[in-house]
Amino acid sequence: MNIGSHLLSRRLGRSVLLVAALAVAVAFLFLGDGLVTKVVGALGALLVAAMFKVVSETFVQLKRLKRHMSQVADVLTESSTAIRSDLAKVVESHVRLEEVANQTVESLQEVQRTTANSESALSRLQIRFEEIEQQTHHQIEQIHNRIETVEKVSAETGAVLERLKSLSPDVRLLMGNRISQLPRSLEFDQSAQLLEWATQLGLNLESDVIEYLARKLLWIEASGVGRLAASTADGVFRALVAMSLSDESPAVLEIGVLFGINAAFLWDTVGLVVPGFHQTLIDPFEGYYGETLDRFTGLPVTREVTETNLTRMGAPPETWRILEGFSTDDWVLQAASERAYDMVFVDGDHSYEGVSFDVGHYGPLVKAGGVLLIDDYGAPGWPGVTQFIDEFRAGESDYNHVGTFNRTALFKRS
Numbered sequence: 005m006n007i008g009s010h011l012l013s014r015r016l017g018r019s020v021l022l023v024a025a026l027a028v029a030v031a032f033l034f035l036g037d038g039l040v041t042k043v044v045g046a047l048g049a050l051l052v053a054a055m056f057k058v059v060s061e062t063f064v065q066l067k068r069l070k071r072h073m074s075q076v077a078d079v080l081t082e083s084s085t086a087i088r089s090d091l092a093k094v095v096e097s098h099v100r101l102e103e104v105a106n107q108t109v110e111s112l113q114e115v116q117r118t119t120a121n122s123e124s125a126l127s128r129l130q131i132r133f134e135e136i137e138q139q140t141h142h143q144i145e146q147i148h149n150r151i152e153t154v155e156k157v158s159a160e161t162g163a164v165l166e167r168l169k170s171l172s173p174d175v176r177l178l179m180g181n182r183i184s185q186l187p188r189s190l191e192f193d194q195s196a197q198l199l200e201w202a203t204q205l206g207l208n209l210e211s212d213v214i215e216y217l218a219r220k221l222l223w224i225e226a227s228g229v230g231r232l233a234a235s236t237a238d239g240v241f242r243a244l245v246a247m248s249l250s251d252e253s254p255a256v257l258e259i260g261v262l263f264g265i266n267a268a269f270l271w272d273t274v275g276l277v278v279p280g281f282h283q284t285l286i287d288p289f290e291g292y293y294g295e296t297l298d299r300f301t302g303l304p305v306t307r308e309v310t311e312t313n314l315t316r317m318g319a320p321p322e323t324w325r326i327l328e329g330f331s332t333d334d335w336v337l338q339a340a341s342e343r344a345y346d347m348v349f350v351d352g353d354h355s356y357e358g359v360s361f362d363v364g365h366y367g368p369l370v371k372a373g374g375v376l377l378i379d380d381y382g383a384p385g386w387p388g389v390t391q392f393i394d395e396f397r398a399g400e401s402d403y404n405h406v407g408t409f410n411r412t413a414l415f416k417r418s
């Protein structure tokens with residue numbers, strides 16, 4: 005049954021009942037016996053009708069109430085579901101918050117630990133810094149003391165130097181260091197360099213042997229006739245090169261002999277020790293570069309002086325031959341070319357052309373593995389020599405520049 009017919013049937017029922025109650029009340033009024041019955045019956049019928057109405061309306065209200073209650077229950081159920089969902093979200097948020105809070109606490113603890121470590125490291129650093137500061141102070145103090153000592157020593161050294169300076173001209177005069185810029189002294193650094201050269205040349209010498217050779221050269225010059233036209237250091241260097249010659253009977257050619265002091269020294273250092281040592285000596289013996297007499301000794305430059313110096317040192321005549329002439333003379337070149345040499349020493353004509361000629365014509369007489377020495381490299385008075393050597397070193401040839409000691413350039417033939 006639909007709602008319309010339901011309501012209609014209920015209204016109809018109530019109307020029927022009302023009509024029936026009225027009919028009963030009328031029936032009691034008209035048909036009842038006595039007034040009381042009529043009134044009571046009619047009132048009773050109306051009362052029953054009224055009660056029925058009340059009950060019926062109450063019932064209707066109850067129905068409505070039930071419906072409302074059901075709606076309220078629905079609303080409540082919905083609300084409760086929503087609240088439960090919200091609550092779940094709140095719980096979830098709470099859990100996350102708790103996690104974040106835990107992490108934050110952990111981070112805080114870590115920060116606390118790190119801070120503690122940093123503090124301890126900082127205090128250790130501070131201690132170390134204080135130690136270093138103390139050490140530095142101590143060292144600065146020591147340095148100050150040393151500076152004071154050095155200043156004191158330096159003042160004393162200054163005084164000694166002043167004294168030495170006043171002695172220096174006499175010492176230099178005694179050593180002959182002022183003669184033509186060819187020092188007779190052997191400086192400490194030169195001595196050390198010569199020892200290094202000796203090692204490089206394959207000689208196993210002690211440093212005092214270098215000093216001995218220098219002393220011997222000075223003695224040969226002083227006790228001989230004439231002079232050595234080189235510094236003592238250069239003279240010792242030439243001797244070291246001659247001592248290093250590998251041939252069993254080493255042959256030496258010297259162009260420009262002057263007084264033969266170099267030849268006498270080589271005899272003494274090599275000839276006396278190595279059997280078969282031989283020297284070929286080329287010089288015109290016509291004075292010293294245009295002057296009849298040597299400008300230092302005042303002596304004439306003669307073949308006899310050289311022979312005297314060699315003989316004085318005990319060199320037998322068969323250990324040397326003198327070619328009295330210029331290196332440019334054909335007969336001299338021819339005579340010199342009769343043999344090959346372990347060492348050719350160019351110290352004659354100091355012009356560019358002169359050195360070029362000598363190296364060009366006598367260089368080829370050097371044996372393979374032999375050496376070529378050229379004097380006066382870098383000497384202010386002989387620019388032609390320096391120019392030639394610089395070009396010779398830069399150009400292509402069989403001769404390798406081994407090095408230059410002082411004024412002597414050394415080349416080795418490949």
Ligand SMILES: C[S@@+](CC[C@H](N)C(=O)[O-])C[C@H]1O[C@@H](n2cnc3c(N)ncnc32)[C@H](O)[C@@H]1O
Nearest residue numbers: 232233260261262266286287330331351352353
């Ligand atoms: C610097 S001295 C030689 C010094 C000698 N070597 C020494 O160590 O004591 C130069 C000599 O070369 C000689 N001379 C100059 N031109 C020459 C040449 N073309 N050939 C050979 N000797 C020459 C000079 O007569 C002089 O005696």
